[in-house]
């Protein structure tokens with residue numbers, strides 16, 4: 001049996017062209033962010049009275065939350081269903097989820113007109129239980145807290161045995177003990193909170209039946225959001241693992257990724273079944289026009305993002321080839337991302353729109369900057385904290 | 398993209414016939430529990446055929462809201478009618494003109510503003526209670542609570558709330574307040590009602606206005622179509638309209654008859670019913686976690702190899 005070594009700081013140098021490129025993109029994004037804070041949304045975005053939500057909500061928030069789903073799906077797999085062989089994937093998935101949600105919060109700050117009131121949903125006097133957004137907001141805040149606590153032992157592990165910080169040792173050991181003992185409660189809470197807000201994110205648009213294109217508008221949007229979040233979790237983990245191995249020039253973890261990929265067609269199949277079933281029951285295919293932009297985007301979401309990767313991942317050859325596994329996983333990731341963009345942007349057709357919304361350059365630069373910054377922070381953290389474990393050398397036990 | 402009735406039923410069909418039924422039921426029940434009794438609920442009736450398009454209501458509204466208002470004469474400018482206008486952050490109500498589609502030379506003028514829904518989607522959407530429905534009818538906004546997420550704008554079926562995108566620090570959601578809080582200043586009626594020189598914008602108890610509207614329809618079936626817009630649209634609104642032309646031709650949206658929050662609140666409260674579903678999921682996962690725990694020998698083997706990790 002192949003077994004992973006313990007997770008270690010990679011200790012790789014940060015002075016690489018890739019890191020520098022990420023830094024440059026981050027700085028550009030920060031420039032736009034600063035401009036937005038000083039001059040307002042109008043100065044940067046193409047939002048108008050008809051289109052209150054744009055790229056930042058669709059990508060930074062909608063897609064960000066979906067793609068951070070690797071955290072709770074992996075936690076469920078490793079800690080709830082006890083598939084211990086995958087435990088080496090837990091830390092990177094946890095880190096991605098933690099950073100993903102952190103950046104969802106940061107991205108949202110720039111979109112909120114009154115960002116300094118972002119904490120208002122915590123105040124019981126303002127709780128509004130009828131609001132779907134309230135539920136999403138509170139669940140995300142709780143989940144983010146859970147993720148930070150889950151990550152604490154990893155930070156502590158780094159400092160517990162370090163002679164340079166003798167005072168930190170006992171504190172770290174204590175934190176590790178306490179968190180380890182309560183870990184199962186946190187894991188369960190994380191999975192439940194994820195199911196709740198992943199689905200509620202889909203309920204958001206249910207309140208606008210007259211504005212959302214009938215190809216996408218369905219009361220089962222919450223279910224579709226949950227199923228697609230579950231389906232995208234492992235592809236995201238696989239994509240990150242292959243990408244990390246590639247960029248650090250280490251060995252691909254195919255002995256874990258190939259068996260992990262067997263789950264994906266099952267999840268994709270369930271999602272596809274509900275998506276098609278919904279289309280049949282609602283007869284929404286009558287609104288499908290292959291030549292229209294909406295039709296083309298709807299079709300790509302289903303065919304390129306669902307059917308093709310599903311078929312690919314059924315093949316053992318695809319699952320065991322790093323290149324093909326990467327391609328299939330990326331198709332799922334992009335398919336779910338497209339679905340979120342479709343629902344929050346493309347399908348939103350306000351009744352009195354005079355022109356359609358096209359994101360401004362500034363909106364793109366900020367979004368790209370946030371993604372770059374996330375990758376940069378990830379890179380720094382895995383360099384100094386024990387997150388990634390090295391793949392085993394073939395043949396060793 | 399308006400859903401017609403058939404499509405709406407189809408959508409409801411997906412949610413399950415039972416849900417659709419419960420939906421209407423809960424809707425009816427909620428109506429009984431609206432803040433204040435139906436008797437207290439004030440409203441405004443807009444008699445479109447009586448409107449002459451003088452735009453005095455626009456002026457009065459801006460003045461009453463405390464905006465920098467242009468002199469009254471500038472509101473006599475009819476060139477603005479060349480385009481359909483929508484309420485803006487600095488003009489809560491606007492009048493649009495529609496040529497009479499039947500070839501009659503008399504155009505129709507339509508005053509557009511927040512309809513102050515009975516079960517407002519914007520209020521249901523707002524996560525921090527910045528928007529509230531007053532028992533007397535107005536839907537009002539509290540900027541101090543607002544986060545500026547603009548979900549209320551997404552939710553409003555009539556596309557009413559406008560946002561101050563150009564304000565970098567303290568932007569507000571802006572819409573008609575039905576002069577809540579300024580009523581005394583305006584002599585007990587909304588500013589637009591007071592300003593209207595015609596028998597066009599009428600303030601009163603919603604029930605009385607409904608009766609008045611139907612009386613007018615039966616008294617002048619030649620003038621009015623038999624449809625009071627707002628009686629049932631989006632679950633009913635405090636503002637009501639009378640028209641001689643089908644509303645679709647006057648820029649009104651074809652809103653569904655159920656209040657949009659009926660479905661979302663049904664889903665939301667279904668997911669959280671007495672906290673049972675989340676707790677049940679928590680418990681179920683806990684049981685799986687316990688049952689699927691690998692047997693100790695295997696665990697020991699893994700512990701040895703140092704891979705058991707949290």
Ligand code: SF4
Pocket residue numbers: 510511512513514517518519520536552553554555556557558572
């Ligand atoms: S018309 Fe729109 S803004 Fe006015 S109360 Fe209804 S949902 Fe709210």
Ligand code: SF4
Pocket residue numbers: 522523524525526527528542543544545546547548549550570
């Ligand atoms: S923009 Fe303000 S009023 Fe509108 S939903 Fe968000 S917090 Fe509520």
